Amino acid sequence: MADTDVTKPNNSRPEPEHQLQADGVTAAGSIVMAVAGSAPAYSIAATTATLVAVAGLASPAALLWCALPMLGIAWAFAYLGRADVNAGAAYSWVGRALHPILGFLSGWALVVSATIFMVAGALPAGVMTVALFSPENTNNVPLVTAIGAVWFLVMATCVLVGVRITARAQWVMTSIEVTILVVFAIVAIVHAMSGATAGPAFSWDWFGFGHFSGVGTFVAAALVAAFYYWGWDVAANLNEETKNGKKASGIGGLVGVIIVFLLFEIFTVATLVILPAATIEDNSGNVLGVLGEAIWPGIGGKILIVAVMLSTIATLETTLIQVTRTLFAMGRDNTIPAAFGHAHPKWRTPAFATLVVTGVSVVLFIGSNFLGSVGEILGNAISSIGLQIAFYYALAGIAVVVAYRRVIFTSVKNFIFIGLWPALGALFMVWIFFVSIPSLDTIVIVIGLGALALGIVPMIIYWRKGAAYFRRRPLELPVELDAKAPENIDTGGTP
Numbered sequence: 001m002a003d004t005d006v007t008k009p010n011n012s013r014p015e016p017e018h019q020l021q022a023d024g025v026t027a028a029g030s031i032v033m034a035v036a037g038s039a040p041a042y043s044i045a046a047t048t049a050t051l052v053a054v055a056g057l058a059s060p061a062a063l064l065w066c067a068l069p070m071l072g073i074a075w076a077f078a079y080l081g082r083a084d085v086n087a088g089a090a091y092s093w094v095g096r097a098l099h100p101i102l103g104f105l106s107g108w109a110l111v112v113s114a115t116i117f118m119v120a121g122a123l124p125a126g127v128m129t130v131a132l133f134s135p136e137n138t139n140n141v142p143l144v145t146a147i148g149a150v151w152f153l154v155m156a157t158c159v160l161v162g163v164r165i166t167a168r169a170q171w172v173m174t175s176i177e178v179t180i181l182v183v184f185a186i187v188a189i190v191h192a193m194s195g196a197t198a199g200p201a202f203s204w205d206w207f208g209f210g211h212f213s214g215v216g217t218f219v220a221a222a223l224v225a226a227f228y229y230w231g232w233d234v235a236a237n238l239n240e241e242t243k244n245g246k247k248a249s250g251i252g253g254l255v256g257v258i259i260v261f262l263l264f265e266i267f268t269v270a271t272l273v274i275l276p277a278a279t280i281e282d283n284s285g286n287v288l289g290v291l292g293e294a295i296w297p298g299i300g301g302k303i304l305i306v307a308v309m310l311s312t313i314a315t316l317e318t319t320l321i322q323v324t325r326t327l328f329a330m331g332r333d334n335t336i337p338a339a340f341g342h343a344h345p346k347w348r349t350p351a352f353a354t355l356v357v358t359g360v361s362v363v364l365f366i367g368s369n370f371l372g373s374v375g376e377i378l379g380n381a382i383s384s385i386g387l388q389i390a391f392y393y394a395l396a397g398i399a400v401v402v403a404y405r406r407v408i409f410t411s412v413k414n415f416i417f418i419g420l421w422p423a424l425g426a427l428f429m430v431w432i433f434f435v436s437i438p439s440l441d442t443i444v445i446v447i448g449l450g451a452l453a454l455g456i457v458p459m460i461i462y463w464r465k466g467a468a469y470f471r472r473r474p475l476e477l478p479v480e481l482d483a484k485a486p487e488n489i490d491t492g493g494t495p
Contacts, residue, residue, distance in 0.1 A: 018332045020350070021164070025245075029167045034231075034256025035232075039231060040178070040259075040264065043228045043264065045287055045311075046124055049280050051224045055220075057203075058217070058221065060269055066222050071258075071421065074233075074250075075417045076397045076425065080400050080475075085239045087325040094395045096473055097474075105452065105459070106392040108452065112451040114322050115357065116381055118361040119381070124148075124312045160354045169314075170317065174310075185266045185270070199272050199274060199276055226386045226393075233253055234322045235252035237321060270291060289305045320358075325350065334465070336458055383440060383448070404481070
């Protein structure tokens with residue numbers, strides 16, 4: 001974007017057509033968004049059977065040992081966000097800290113993973129709605145597809161007309177969802193302690209490595225677990241629209257990961273203890289509803305179906321936010337068509353990006369539902385998204401270590417939360433990315449890596465057009481953490 005004021009600093013705010021609605025999300029709202037992004041009820045309902053099929057009694061361990069590196073990545077996002085408030089999040093941070101090519105591919109990985117998820121996620125929204133009102137029609141593909149598409153369009157409308165409306169909708173849906181889950185978590189614990197179970201007796205060994213049959217099993221389970229957690233980083237993509245987004249967005253992501261981790265573990269253990277293995281396998285699309293019926297016969301299943309429906313609808317909205325904000329940042333930088341980088345003059349939302357993503361997703365969603373069963377669609381989507389998640393999370397973990405290298409050793413706090421933990425998280429993501437590839441189905445590799453590779457095309461086109469993004473611009477540390485800043489010379493920059 002040309003600037004006629006030669007005195008205007010390089011780090012000035014973009015012009016109005018490139019600005020999103022400031023202060024549209026509160027600090028508490030950032031936590032709500034992070035929880036909604038990970039979609040606890042949806043993830044438990046749609047993914048537990050997949051995880052149990054891969055890891056069995058080691059499922060709780062897979063969630064635990066993936067949560068620890070995931071928290072490291074959340075710390076990376078928190079500190080990168082303090083250095084650069086940008087709706088593109090990893091797209092901007094990795095591009096400035098490592099290399100523009102890696103930054104662009106990080107943004108592209110989020111775009112394709114989010115698009116794939118919206119295709120897979122709208123289907124359960126339709127299934128759960130039909131299951132609530134007309135259970136006998138859950139196998140009616142046209143009906144389920146139509147209702148799922150309607151829910152998706154409703155959420156797209158909320159995202160289009162303003163972040164404040166989006167935030168309010170999330171408060172309502174996520175509050176109800178989490179309240180239901182907490183109540184049922186307590187009831188499930190009481191139920192399990194009473195001995196009214198059909199599965200094996202609980203053991204703390206489930207959180208160790210003893211139940212993994214090999215490295216391949218652990219890697220496959222970790223890839224599924226990564227999908228469980230994915231989505232908390234929507235808080236980072238909303239940093240330009242969050243009050244004190246420089247810090248609040250990072251805190252929102254961290255707290256969100258901790259909340260969903262606790263919910264995931266409780267319900268996974270409850271599923272293993274209360275339901276027999278055959279029941280889990282036979283209800284791969286809605287384990288949570290079956291669990292609810294077992295815990296609270298007659299009404300429990302219905303209540304948890306409501307939670308799953310709300311969770312699915314909520315995460316469709318947060319996923320739309322992630323992909324549209326990333327596309328907005330890319331369009332603003334002219335690394336994709338500039339139209340993506342314009343905000344609606346009234347709503348201050350990336351309207352063009354929202355409309356394009358909505359149109360593409362609806363077409364893909366309707367088409368995909370005639371390509372296989374629900375289980376096949378979800379299974380392939382989960383694994384391919386897992387690859388893309390591992391890719392851009394790993395780069396973010398590396399980016400924070402490189403960007404903050406001058407201050408990592410100035411305090412124990414910096415060493416742990418900026419250096420060691422994010423680095424271990426990045427190494428874990430790199431490891432599962434490469435080790436998992438040989439064991440994946442061809443269709444998963446094609447979707448996961450092929451969609452990622454498509455990003456090379458626009459990257460080359462806009463590189464050749466001379467987009468400023470591709471000229472290196474180092475990531476500047478926040479003054480309070482920069483050891484070389486004049487006011488920090490005496491203190492060594494310790495936060």
